[in-house]
Structures are given as C-alpha cells and as structure tokens.
Amino acid sequence: MSKDTPFHKPNIHIAGENALIIYFAEKASSEVSAKVQQAEQLIRQAMTDDLAVDIIDLIPSYASILVVFNLLSTDHHQVRNKLRLLLHSLNDNPKTNDDSNKSSVVELPVYYATESGPDLVVIAKRNKLSVEQVIEIHQSKEYRVYAIGFAPGFAYLGEVDQRIASPRLSTPRMKVPKGAVAIADKQTAVYPNVSPGGWNIIGLCPVDMFDITAAPIMPVKVGDKVKFKAIDKDEFLSLGGQLPEEFSKLALGKSS
C-alpha cells in the first residue's frame, strides 16, 4: 500500500489511559482531511446521543482524531467498538470522496503590504518573484483547514503554492501581532492573538480568528476551506484592523 493513500480502514490505537487515536493515513491530503472531517461529524453526532457521557472531547488533525473518553463511564474496549461501528458507516458512505461542495468556504480579507507584511520582500527575493506576485499567488488558492492548535484559534491551512513556500525564520519573533497572515513551509495561517512565532508574515487580517463573545467562537473549523482576499489600507482600518507600531520599523529594517 502506498503511504499517500488513506488506509482502507482507519486504525484505532491506544493514546493514553483515557484516550484512543484514530489514524486515517500516514500522510496529509485533502482527501484524508475530508475523511477526518466526516468521521468527526459522525462522532460528534453520536456525542449528542448514546456517546454523550462516554466521550469527553475530540481533537481532529491532519490525518487523525484523538478521542478522549470518560474513564468513569466506559472503557477502551467499549469505545473502540462504538468507534468501529461509526467508522464503518463512514466507509460505506458514498459521499466520502466527494464532499468538496459540502465544506463551507470562508473568505478572509487581508491587507498585504510591506508595512503589514515585513517578510513579503524576503519571500519575493528568495523565489525571484515580485511582491505583487507573492500576494497574487497567496490569494489564488482555496486552502483547507487541516488542524487547529498550537494556540487557541490557530488554524493550520494548506497547502500554499511551492513558489511562495518559505522556511520558518531562524530566530522566531518575540511578538507576532494579532491577525498576522503568515507562511511556514507549505502551510499558512492567521495568528489569532499576539504571540511569539517564527512564521513569515505577509499581511494582516482584520477578522477575529478567536472571539469568545462570537458564535461560533472561530470563523473556521477543521475541514473548512479558506480563501484570502486582498483589501487596501482604508478597508483594513475600517474593518477594525490596526497596524502595530513596532512593525513599521521592522519592515524598514528588513528591506534595507
């Protein structure tokens, strides 16, 4: 069996005393991610019904789902059996390979500019592109949400075009601003809050990626599609975006 193809049947492994992990494949792909998304939906549905007490939480990711169960109400044999049954209906579901229409596409506005994206120039130079081309390439694709983690609301999106893929900074920044749109290797993301980080920043997004007061709290979930759309500075500011002060200095330093 090739490593790129999903397992014929998902494998259920032990993770910890109260956790199992379902593996769908060894490599990430949009097809595998679609399976993960569908399996998550099936398990969540069961969590509103006969697994309500037994399953505490799920962590979907690139090619796996961690299932945390309640040791006070069940054991790993029972959970494994119930998961197998649920995943069986996943395998039987003809829609599995054709869900591209079911994922919602979330459009996120981005103010791409050297003053909002201090690493744009470096990426352009490295790949012998113009800054405008980097911006064009980044917004030309729909990205899939493969995983959420690292920090609350941090969504791993993939995959960016090889022409703008960029290694992480050798020295991470102490402070990446909220809303920073960034690239690391073939992944891209929007920083939901101020945090340290080593991704290459190419712009700023004025939309809150993690807002406790909003419903839903995050505009995206695993399996969704994201499309970036360039906006100008005025629009960015009118949507509530803010240019961090230290950023303009950073950009100057980089381009000199």
Place this chain on the structure above:
Amino acid sequence: MSFSTGFLVKQPGMLSLVQDAGRFGFFNIGLTNGGPIDLDAFQWANRLCANELNATVIEISIGGLALIAQLDITIAVTGANMSLTINSHKKELWRSYHVKAGDIVALGFASQGVRSYLAVAGGFAIQESFGSTATVCREVVGGLAGDKLKTGDILPCVSQIRKTNLVLSESLRPKYSNEVVLHTVPSYQQKHFSSHQQRLFFSSEYKVSKNFDRMGYRLTGQKISADIDGVLSEGICHGAVQIPADGQPIVLINDRQTIGGYPKIGAVSSVDTAKLGQLNQGCKVRFEPISMEQAHNYFYLNLSHLNRIKLKVCD
C-alpha cells in the same frame, strides 16, 4: 472595578492560580484542559470544606501566598508541605479552619512537594469561561482575566461557616517523596522505538530538569531515539511522553499544547502525573510499562481508596 468581597491578595507568591477540575470540550479550538496538577490534593481540599469536588480553589505552586479574609468562612489547605499560618499562628494542612474577616492567611515555601490547594466553603465564585474557571495563563483564559493572582486582586466568595471542622488523619495523608514510579501505557508511536530503545527507556532513571511547569516536565537522563523525527501533528493526550530530537523525555500535563508532531512513546497514568506534579528539579522518576487494563485498574483502585477514607470531625 468589582465590589465583590472574599479574600484580598496581599502577596501572590510564585505562581498562584484559580483552578477548578479543568476545561473539557474545547480541545478542537485549541483550548487545553488546565485544572489541578495534583487532582487528589485538589479534591481533598474541597472535601475538607464539604464542597462539591469540582469547586473552584487556588493552586499555589512553590509557595508565598498571603491573603486577607474580608468575611467569615471555612478554609482548608492540602498538598505540598508549605507552612500555613493564620494571623501568624502556625496551623495544620489537611484540616479545615474558620477564619474571620481581617484574618491573614499565609503560606510559606514547600520543602516537600510543589503544589498546594487552598479551598473555601462553597468554592471561590469566579466567572466561568468555556465552562470552567481553570486558569491557563498561556491562553489568557479562565481565573481572574486569564492571569495568575496579583497583589490587590479580590477572590470573591460567599461567607459560609461549616458547623464542624474536618481533618484527614495523619496516617492517611499522601507522602510526597523525591522519587516516583510513572506507570505508563505504551502508545502512539511506540512501534517507532526499537525494543532496545524501549528497554532502555523503561529501565533508566530520569531526573526532573529545571524546565518543569504546568505544560510539562522535561526530564534528563538516558537518551532515547525513535526511527522517525516526527509525525504529522496530532492530538496530545494528558500524560503523553514526547521524545524530541535530543532524546530527553517530556511528560506533557495539564497546560500542554493540544496538538504536536514529536514522536511519543506512551502516556503516564493520571494517578502518577499527580505525583509527578509534586516533584522539584533534581527529583528522580522511572517509567514502568503497564497495559491499558492495568491502567484502568490502577485508576479505579486509587479512586476507591480515596472514596473509602472518611474525614474526622476535629472541632
């Protein structure tokens, strides 16, 4: 500005945090569970105050917390052996006391154990975020504005004096030692560690490094290597033992990141992560492999032991 009353933080200590049993149901948006590192000591503090087991308490790491009571209430402190004083009079841990408005409750620094738990009758009345009051500073979630306690903070609660004070008999109190065996279920990428590497891992002694916190315990000792550098980022469960490229194990606990891509050799049982969380730099641990069934038995034996113990009325 809040006008609530309860306890005024006179001195916050090294790291004092509002905690309930933890936040569950939000792993998928990247929120970790938080909650008490030593679940047993946390539950004893609540039992001594005749509370629900999940009531909100203060977890004090290392020590140095001082509070001024603004009302009359029953309190209890359990866990690491920090010296407890009320108005400078020495008091016992693992016992409840009545304090009156104006009393100063202070904790010294622990010589055995790292974390202690201060509970009040009825629990601290803290606004829940995402269904829990547990503070995770890294996420700026829970507790008082997502942060550790600071001088001048008010910890709101409602005056409640229990009719009797309770004590856990000395012989039944946990003993915090400098050596702990971590019962570990082999799991995750276990098969990517050769049988030789696994034998080394389960037969070597490790020391707690200076890098230990509520996210995880970094250990030093026998280097372990996997035949892979990493895996696709995947969900990390409580107690997971991550082996990064330097071969030094990290046991990930309450405030761990929810996903990660380092190879993991297994996961430590929750009974033992509670013990690990009471260890300081230089303390020793050893990993012992157990099956999932043994892990369940171990969990249930610990639970039934705790449930069997009756507290005594002391005054």
